[in-house]
Amino acid sequence: MKMHGGLQEMLVRKGAEASLFLEEWQGNQVILKHRIPKKYRHPQIDGRIRSYRTLHESQLLHEAKVAGVPTPVIFSVDLHESKILMEFIEGPRVKELLITLSLEARTLLCRQIGRMIGCLHKNHIIHGDLTTSNMILTGDGRVVFLDFGLGEKTAALESRGVDLHLMKRAFQSTHFRIAETCFAAILEGYVDVLGKILANRVVKKIREIELRGRYISGRSEHEH
Ligand SMILES: Nc1ncnc2c1ncn2[C@@H]1O[C@H](COP(=O)(O)OP(=O)(O)O)[C@@H](O)[C@H]1O
Numbered sequence: 263m264k265m266h267g268g269l270q271e272m273l274v275r276k277g278a279e280a281s282l283f284l285e286e287w288q289g290n291q292v293i294l295k296h297r298i299p300k301k302y303r304h305p306q307i308d309g310r311i312r313s314y315r316t317l318h319e320s321q322l323l324h325e326a327k328v329a330g331v332p333t334p335v336i337f338s339v340d341l342h343e344s345k346i347l348m349e350f351i352e353g354p355r356v357k358e359l360l361i362t363l364s365l366e367a368r369t370l371l372c373r374q375i376g377r378m379i380g381c382l383h384k385n386h387i388i389h390g391d392l393t394t395s396n397m398i399l400t401g402d403g404r405v406v407f408l409d410f411g412l413g414e415k416t417a418a419l420e421s422r423g424v425d426l427h428l429m430k431r432a433f434q435s436t437h438f439r440i441a442e443t444c445f446a447a448i449l450e451g452y453v454d455v456l457g458k459i460l461a462n463r464v465v466k467k468i469r470e471i472e473l474r475g476r477y478i479s480g481r482s483e484h485e486h
């Protein structure tokens with residue numbers, strides 16, 4: 263922990279793209295997400311990319327909230343410095359939480375997550391990085407979605423399929439034993455919001471994406 267201009271800050275995480283600090287700001291615990299300069303990019307282009315992503319993420323965080331999906335409150339956005347100051351969400355990440363739950367509680371939680379993804383997609387928002395590290399369960403039972411840096415605004419079936427396919431893959435890689443039941447519950451919640459017809463079209467898309475993946479990996483195995 264270091265003191266910085268009277269501000270106590272603590273590095274929470276240093277990702278490939280951004281560093282996250284836990285700070286105290288006006289009596290609140292806040293998270294500062296700072297997109298750090300990339301030395302390998304031309305400074306001017308780098309500045310533009312970071313500032314664009316900062317703007318884009320803060321806009322999507324807001325739009326998700328309007329769509330009924332809990333996201334951190336944004337206190338300020340500094341495009342010049344590529345910084346977002348947002349509410350610190352207290353609670354376990356779904357990633358660490360899932361395996362501690364009973365089958366019943368897990369199924370309920372996954373259904374809730376599925377409904378939230380349904381709300382995003384219904385409002386033409388694609389999250390872009392649906393993994394259980396980007397979701398926090400709060401004390402009042404809300405699942406807060408984080409990290410919209412890779413998101414986009416579109417109603418394209420393909421994008422919806424890719425979004426959910428990523429969620430499925432995330433379950434398979436981090437929660438292998440429970441992946442199938444979890445993803446089935448996610449789809450149940452998703453159908454509740456999007457309706458059977460549209461949700462079925464997305465499910466078909468997911469299958470198509472899976473087959474495509476298998477075809478590509480099968481082919482590259484032959485090539486090597
Ligand atoms: N508002 C927040 N409240 C609490 N924890 C957060 C918040 N934002 C991010 N985090 C924590 O920091 C991690 C990384 O943040 P994220 O926005 O996902 O950045 P990255 O793009 O590096 O994945 C999250 O997985 C979460 O544990």
Ligand SMILES: [Mg+2]
Nearest residue numbers: 391395396409
């Ligand atoms: Mg993340």
